[in-house]
Amino acid sequence: MKHTPFVSKSADQPQKLAALKQAWQEWTTSPDILARLTRRLSTTLSLENQLTIFAEEAATVVPFDSLQYRHRIAKQDFVFSTGLGGPHRAEYRLNLEGAHFGTLTLLRRKRFTEEELGGIEMLIGTAICPIRNACQFIALEQTARTDALTGIPNKRALDEDLARTSHLSDRHQETYSLILLDLDHFKAVNDIHGHLVGDQILRLTAESMERTLRVSDSIFRFGGEEFAVLLPHTASNEAREVADRLREAVTNTIFERGDIRVGVTASCGVSTHMQGESAEQWLTRADEALYRAKREGRNQTRISATISGGQ
Numbered sequence: 001m002k003h004t005p006f007v008s009k010s011a012d013q014p015q016k017l018a019a020l021k022q023a024w025q026e027w028t029t030s031p032d033i034l035a036r037l038t039r040r041l042s043t044t045l046s047l048e049n050q051l052t053i054f055a056e057e058a059a060t061v062v063p064f065d066s067l068q069y070r071h072r073i074a075k076q077d078f079v080f081s082t083g084l085g086g087p088h089r090a091e092y093r094l095n096l097e098g099a100h101f102g103t104l105t106l107l108r109r110k111r112f113t114e115e116e117l118g119g120i121e122m123l124i125g126t127a128i129c130p131i132r133n134a135c136q137f138i139a140l141e142q143t144a145r146t147d148a149l150t151g152i153p154n155k156r157a158l159d160e161d162l163a164r165t166s167h168l169s170d171r172h173q174e175t176y177s178l179i180l181l182d183l184d185h186f187k188a189v190n191d192i193h194g195h196l197v198g199d200q201i202l203r204l205t206a207e208s209m210e211r212t213l214r215v216s217d218s219i220f221r222f223g224g225e226e227f228a229v230l231l232p233h234t235a236s237n238e239a240r241e242v243a244d245r246l247r248e249a250v251t252n253t254i255f256e257r258g259d260i261r262v263g264v265t266a267s268c269g270v271s272t273h274m275q276g277e278s279a280e281q282w283l284t285r286a287d288e289a290l291y292r293a294k295r296e297g298r299n300q301t302r303i304s305a306t307i308s309g310g311q
């Protein structure tokens, strides 16, 4: 067990505690803008909230017409903008310890004075560490939602999106379908050609599926050789067509190296969200349909039965 040393009370502890109490009162009620900005920024890791706070506080000392921020985080553009802009701009590249954390621009109809520019720099100097933390938090969240092998969203991302989509489907009576696609006899591919070839086929499969889908559709790596596709505004018949197109794309994806040519087929299970159904129940129905596609010979699509019937 870890030994915790006994800490003796120092004689001046009451004074220290009183000083702490006073510092706390000053900290929480301080009219000092930098203290207030620091305190407010420390309450959130959301980059959007931080930029809103920054804009609010900055506007109290340097009025502006628009604040814009842009940064590319984890391969995605993050853009934030308030107001309508103006011809004069004060633009800052946010750099800290050799890394870049976006570009922040203030726009105004009236020219900025030197004093105002100095003031903005002080505010940015105060905000840059929290902004760096928020950028890194977004990047970490993105990594946690991404499959390392294929670079597409992973099962965690699917679970989150399915829960949100079930909710949306119930609230707005919108039609969402889910496809589970599983490569056929993939174990044999690994056994015959090795795991590295198997990995490459999984990457190629993900790429060709992505190319086949609409921008509004989302693809996930659900498990080892299993993918999921979420289709908004899509009923089961249309989803079956998409599933068949995906299977065709997979079949046409051939791995080639030297004399080796490896192709795979895929089976699909489709389910369309039913009112009141949980994400888990929805996913289970797609999985049952996939199981039927496998059992009935593979390289085919099966649709989960709904109230109006299925096949």
Ligand SMILES: Nc1nc2c(ncn2[C@@H]2O[C@H](COP(=O)(O)OP(=O)(O)OP(=O)(O)O)[C@@H](O)[C@H]2O)c(=O)[nH]1
Residues within 6 Å of the ligand: 149, 182, 183, 184, 185, 186, 187, 188, 190, 194, 195, 196, 197, 198, 199, 202, 223, 224, 225, 294, 298
């Ligand atoms: N190369 C590679 N193989 C994987 C990965 N994840 C899972 N697999 C393999 O995928 C195979 C899945 O095998 P099974 O579950 O028996 O399924 P199957 O051989 O595709 O057969 P059916 O699904 O019934 O058609 C196993 O050999 C796993 O090792 C991966 O990331 N890379």
